[in-house]
Amino acid sequence: MRFSVTLVSFVFLFCTVLVWAAPVLILYSPYDYDGSLLPSRSLDIRGTGHSRQSGQYVLKLNGQKILVQPNSAQGAHGVVYRVVDGHYAGAFAKALVSEQEIAATKAAGALLVDGSDDHKQRWAVIRASPGKRLDQTSAYHRVHADRTQCNALLDHAADVATREIMAVHSRTRWLHQDPSIDNILFDDGVAHAYLIDWGCTSQPSRVDERQVRAHVRSALAQSGICPKGPRDVNVAPFHCPAPVTLKYPPKPA
Ligand SMILES: Nc1ncnc2c1ncn2[C@@H]1O[C@H](COP(=O)(O)OP(=O)(O)OP(=O)(O)O)[C@@H](O)[C@H]1O
Ligand SMILES: [Mg+2]
Structure with missing residues (x-):
């Protein structure tokens, strides 16, 4: 007991x-x-x-x-x-x-x-x-409802981002290879791009600026923040390591 x-x-x-x-x-x-x-x-x-x-x-x-x-x-x-x-x-x-x-x-x-x-x-x-996503900028809010203007902003943003990618590459030899809408940030007026997330990168000795621009433009279009444009061309993204x-x-x- x-x-x-x-x-x-x-x-x-x-x-x-x-x-x-x-x-x-x-x-x-x-x-x-x-x-x-x-x-x-x-x-x-x-x-x-x-x-x-x-x-x-x-x-x-x-x-x-x-x-x-x-x-x-x-x-x-x-x-x-x-x-x-x-x-x-x-x-x-x-x-x-x-x-x-x-x-x-x-x-x-x-x-x-x-x-x-x-x-x-x-x-x-x-x-x-200091940057923000393109769809959080004032430049985007001014044009997002208009298909032509919104796609013109994507063209401009792709130019600005490509310039920054090429500048960083020529300075450091590192090429940013994941230019998604989350990884390329901008100032409010989209005059300057800031690159974040270097998880997909390499050091190629030569880089074709037109190819970089095509990647960036395609990634921005695929984000879906603008109504689909007449000149959207899909470019296969770089192969990046799976997270x-x-x-x-x-x-x-
Ligand atoms: N240096 C930074 N400045 C501003 N925001 C950042 C920074 N680093 C990360 N972030 C924010 O965190 C998010 C995720 O970070 P990052 O892109 O580096 O990781 P990831 O590997 O792509 O991760 P995930 O799979 O979560 O997207 C970014 O999209 C951004 O919103
Ligand atoms: Mg990221």
């Missing part, structure tokens, strides 16, 4: 501890990572009183702690974070970067620091670009 009471008490105690600890165990398990769940969870679930803002994570880079949160314009891959505090506040922290991407980002003058986390995943902390999923996200703050 006494043995059964002890056993029941033990099982009860064990279950209580398990229920109390489960959210934290789930939170920290890198294998069950689901990027859509993490931001809504926080250690407040335990009611410890150590209130932290949910959605912030600690990235340990070369031993240095950097507070980050997932970037709002995150794709499905969960690799781009925004630094929320400290020396690099406002910068982008991107995981799973290749050595090539780091080298090109550095040559383009946008790399703040690179390093490895505790899982030997490579990260780059990248300066925020990988981050297995070991930074730990919640």
Whole structure:
């Protein structure tokens, strides 16, 4: 009888501890990572009183702690974070970067620091670009309803972007090969282009400017921000490495 009471008490105690600890165990398990769940969870679930803002994570880079949160314009891959505090506040922290991407980002003058986390995943902390997506510029808002004017803006934006791609190539030898609407940003009047995301790049010795322009123009048209134009020509994009999923996200703050 006494043995059964002890056993029941033990099982009860064990279950209580398990229920109390489960959210934290789930939170920290890198294998069950689901990027859509993490931001809504926080250690407040335990009611410890150590209130932290949910959605912030600690990235340990070369031993240095950097507070980050997932970037709002995150794709499905969960690799781009925004630094929320400290020396690099406002910068982008991107995981799973290749050595090539780091080298090109550095040559383009946008790399703040690179390093490895505790899982030997490579990260780059990248300066925020002053540019914005073409469809967020005033120049676009003025013309977007008119097919002819909108496509004329795409032509102009392709010229401006091509000039910048060629200029960076002649300065650094790195050719930006992923000129999508998300990766070529502009100032409000679309007079200047800013290149971000050097995840697809190489160092060809010679580059045909007309081919670059055709790639950029095609990518802008395929974004669908303008009604389809009469002179749209689809150009096959460069072959870029498929993005990988981050297995070991930074730990919640
Ligand atoms: N340096 C930067 N300046 C401004 N915005 C940035 C910068 N780096 C990243 N971003 C924002 O984060 C988004 C994703 O970053 P990036 O293009 O480098 O990653 P990606 O590998 O293409 O990831 P995804 O698969 O999520 O698109 C960009 O489209 C942009 O909105
Ligand atoms: Mg991108």
